[in-house]
Amino acid sequence: MTQPRLFLHVQDNELATQLLQSAAVRRFVVVRSSDTAPWSEQLLQQPCDLAFIQADQHSETDYQRLTASKLLAEIDFILISDGRPDPVLDKLMRGGAGYHFRRPLDLGCILDTLEDFYQQLSDSRQPVKANTSALDQFGLLVGSSRAMLKLYRTLRKVAVTEANVLIVGESGAGKELVANTLHLASYRAEQPFVAINCGALSPELVDSELFGHTKGAFTGAQREHQGVFAQAEGGTLFLDEVTEMPLEQQVKLLRVLESGEYRPVGSDKVLHANVRIVAATNRDPQQAIAEGVLREDLYFRLAQFPVQVPPLRDRGDDICGLAQHFLAYRNAQEQQQKQLAADTVALIANHSWPGNVRELKHAIERAYILADNHIQPEHLLLEQSADSDEDECLAEVPCGLPLEELEKAAILNTLEQNAGNKTDTARQLGISVKTLYNKLEKYQQAES
Structure with missing residues (x-):
């Protein structure tokens, strides 16, 4: 050779x-x-x-x-x-x-x-x-x-195979970046990479979003629509937060993975899927199976090769390295020379970063806006721990307010704090994304 x-x-x-x-x-x-x-x-x-x-x-x-x-x-x-x-x-x-x-x-x-x-x-x-x-x-x-x-x-090793990959990691750890990197390192790199958040899908439109629909298939279907399987043809389909997909659609997804065939809504034509499936979840898959939100047979289909993304707190010197990285690139964009003060670096190293890389990036970007030449600890605007805020939060709860109004306030305030991210909001509130969507739809109908 x-x-x-x-x-x-x-x-x-x-x-x-x-x-x-x-x-x-x-x-x-x-x-x-x-x-x-x-x-x-x-x-x-x-x-x-x-x-x-x-x-x-x-x-x-x-x-x-x-x-x-x-x-x-x-x-x-x-x-x-x-x-x-x-x-x-x-x-x-x-x-x-x-x-x-x-x-x-x-x-x-x-x-x-x-x-x-x-x-x-x-x-x-x-x-x-x-x-x-x-x-x-x-x-x-x-x-x-x-x-x-x-x-x-x-x-590198799994990218050049055709194995389905299930990425498990906390919110903000970079699961979609892992999925995109898998695609770029695969033989399908020249073909589309299509991402869809399963938790953000309306239950009534999941079939249409996944498999597409024909014109007139249902009320409001004024033209033909390609589903994500067709959009990702030849490439990679990334199913983010797959554990939030309704169980009925999980059955249909399993059928596609087993047979390679699917049918657009309203069509009698059977199509063949040529996509690589990469899925992700911020839940423990085994716990999701035990709670009945993830089918075990679908899990085994998706997790031909499971990949665990490390949380930022387990990445040692990467924490400060990423902070310097985000700052260096922002300096290059703005033609500035801002620096992190020594106390700021120490604070960054010791913070728990529950929101992982996403939280760190947002903290650096906020601090960059607030600071002049040196980013001081007060510029980071880090959120206080839940324990330190507990007494203050209890003091702010008004007496005599109906529980339904309290629930609405908690949901809307948490959604605003998470910049509209419904997956993170549902996780913090301890409810499913589907339940969150139902609540928000109810509030919207009450206001109209």
Whole structure:
């Protein structure tokens, strides 16, 4: 079997020596770059299976050469940078380059990645595609913690299969980013990625949203509608919060997964689904089965390969790293040089972040607006714990108010606090998303 070829463009002589002396690199036929021409031009003249690129800055010409030749989509890249936001580097990642490691480097992790690529190339697999972000990254995911690096390697392996994947993780942990990364790293990457929140569907329209409907199929169906199975044809269908789907529709979804066939509402024509299913939930699946909100047979169909997304509190230094990442990119957008004060970094490191990465990102964005040059702890506007607010909340409850009005106030206030996110609101209130929709519809009818 022919050895895989590795194109090596490294400006740091010490790093180049460490790589060339490693067992991982010696597995490849190494093609070194020279100073005679830009690295992208040299790579086009002697194509390889994998490119390892370390450059202080990338030019737009590099990107244009690679995309015009389709080389960016055909081989894998490992890119090394000093951590400064670089628009061309982001374009390379969005174009499917692969991995991007930032200094200070974890050489052991880089060598493990090279070993993975060697094994994949030796198995004659197609290259893995990815997308964008900062820190060490894979696809749309960001982070350098052991938990995230383990997740990256798991996703690379399952992405190139056709297995259905069930992503389990807390709200705000990045489940949709995981699903999108799976799609980008799969053989279906050039086809559509369609996401649908099962908890946000009206019970009366679930069938139509999933399978589509014909014109005149029901009152109000004034034209033909394609369901998400048709919209995602050839690509990936992401079913977010799948445990919130009504049981009746879970049966129909199971039927499609078993037979590959479905029928649009009002049609007698049977269609064949060609999609990969990736589902997600913020519930414990076994608990959801025990509570009767998730069919066990559907769970086993969806969870051919389960993936657990780590909560932010379990990601160690990623917490402060992500805060710096969000700030760096906001600085680049606004042409500013705002910084996190030392006390702010300590507060970020010690906060529990129940809303995970989403909460952290929103906190940094709010603080960025409020702060001048230095972001102080008071700029973060972190929510107080439920325990510290308990007495204050009890004092604000008016006496003699009907329970129905109290319930309405609790629902509307929680919905406003969550910026309209119905899934998070239902979880905090301890009710199902379907119940929440029914309550909101009732309030709306009472006002009309």
